[in-house]
Amino acid sequence: MRKIGILGLGAIGSVMSRALVAHPENEIFYYTRTPKSKIKIQFQNKKIEIPIDSKKERSEELDWLLICLKEYHFETAKEQLVQLIGVYTKVVVIRNGIELKAPITPFTTDENILECMIDCPTQPIEDNYYLQYRKPILKVEKSKLAKRFRALFTKNDVQIIEVQDYKTENWKKLIESSALGSILCLTGRTCSVFENPEVIDLYKDLLREGIEVAKSNGAIIEGNFESEMLDKIATYSKTKGSSMLSDRLTGNIIEVNAKNGAIEKVASQNKIATPINDTICKLLRQINQN
Numbered sequence: 001m002r003k004i005g006i007l008g009l010g011a012i013g014s015v016m017s018r019a020l021v022a023h024p025e026n027e028i029f030y031y032t033r034t035p036k037s038k039i040k041i042q043f044q045n046k047k048i049e050i051p052i053d054s055k056k057e058r059s060e061e062l063d064w065l066l067i068c069l070k071e072y073h074f075e076t077a078k079e080q081l082v083q084l085i086g087v088y089t090k091v092v093v094i095r096n097g098i099e100l101k102a103p104i105t106p107f108t109t110d111e112n113i114l115e116c117m118i119d120c121p122t123q124p125i126e127d128n129y130y131l132q133y134r135k136p137i138l139k140v141e142k143s144k145l146a147k148r149f150r151a152l153f154t155k156n157d158v159q160i161i162e163v164q165d166y167k168t169e170n171w172k173k174l175i176e177s178s179a180l181g182s183i184l185c186l187t188g189r190t191c192s193v194f195e196n197p198e199v200i201d202l203y204k205d206l207l208r209e210g211i212e213v214a215k216s217n218g219a220i221i222e223g224n225f226e227s228e229m230l231d232k233i234a235t236y237s238k239t240k241g242s243s244m245l246s247d248r249l250t251g252n253i254i255e256v257n258a259k260n261g262a263i264e265k266v267a268s269q270n271k272i273a274t275p276i277n278d279t280i281c282k283l284l285r286q287i288n289q290n
């Protein structure tokens with residue numbers, strides 16, 4: 001049996017747990033902050049409950065640890081990371097943002113860490129259920145570790161895409177999600193806001209700033225990326241939202257440092273001027289203070 005720990009049993013931790021328990025060779029250990037006795041997911045109109053024992057002891061070190069925390073949770077999770085990451089434990093960091101290895105490198109070697117982007121909209125609904133909208137799509141860098149990660153799942157529970165240039169993919173997702181997410185979050189509107197050409201111009205400016213910063217960090221962004229992004233917003237339903245908008249509306253902390261703040265940080269390191277993104281970061285942080 002493979003001993004797999006899941007740190008953080010919110011929306012994504014619950015979705016990943018559900019996929020992992022399906023494989024008969026996985027033994028799962030759950031590490032929560034708020035005590036939980038069940039994972040509750042609604043998927044394709046079915047309600048699924050998985051009983052969990054978050055106090056289960058283990059005698060040996062974990063083979064894998066999946067970290068499903070938000071960016072702002074890492075600072076207070078250091079003690080757990082020390083306890084949960086053994087010499088041979090493979091660590092998968094599943095979250096938004098870039099440079100996902102950085103908070104983990106104090107605890108293990110670089111080759112034991114797999115960065116993972118996830119596309120799987122999931123939100124809390126009534127009675128402590130999470131509504132999972134679709135099958136998770138996970139993107140990881142093509143590697144031996146990625147191959148071993150894939151083997152943890154039964155065939156149909158998740159889609160794993162191994163990419164050659166993870167950095168570029170990661171940046172593209174960051175540029176798109178931070179530009180769109182911050183505009184929806186700050187206006188308090190869904191994608192209907194893009195009916196206004198001035199808002200499209202703002203989106204373009206944010207994309208352009210993001211592209212410059214990404215290139216300065218070594219990402220290879222093709223010339224047609226901006227027009228692809230503009231074509232994409234034209235196809236979105238007017239009611240489409242974003243996680244940043246949902247966080248604002250539900251009063252949760254917005255993951256600024258995993259979105260526009262991540263661009264701001266690299267821009268400052270590489271001395272790239274990003275005045276619009278900088279202003280947006282200030283406004284988002286102000287919302288978080290409220």
Ligand SMILES: NC(=O)c1ccc[n+]([C@@H]2O[C@H](COP(=O)([O-])OP(=O)(O)OC[C@H]3O[C@@H](n4cnc5c(N)ncnc54)[C@H](OP(=O)(O)O)[C@@H]3O)[C@@H](O)[C@H]2O)c1
Nearest residue numbers: 008009010011012032033034069070073077095096121122
């Ligand atoms: N949800 C989505 O649709 C979605 C989609 C794509 C990407 N993502 C990304 O995936 C990442 C995780 O997001 P999420 O939506 O799953 O967040 P979430 O629902 O807030 O889950 C995070 C969980 O971590 C727990 N936690 C915090 N500190 C902890 C600690 N020290 N020890 C153990 N547990 C701890 C929290 O516990 P409490 O219950 O005590 O707060 C919470 O249950 C984020 O980067 C997010 O942006 C999310």
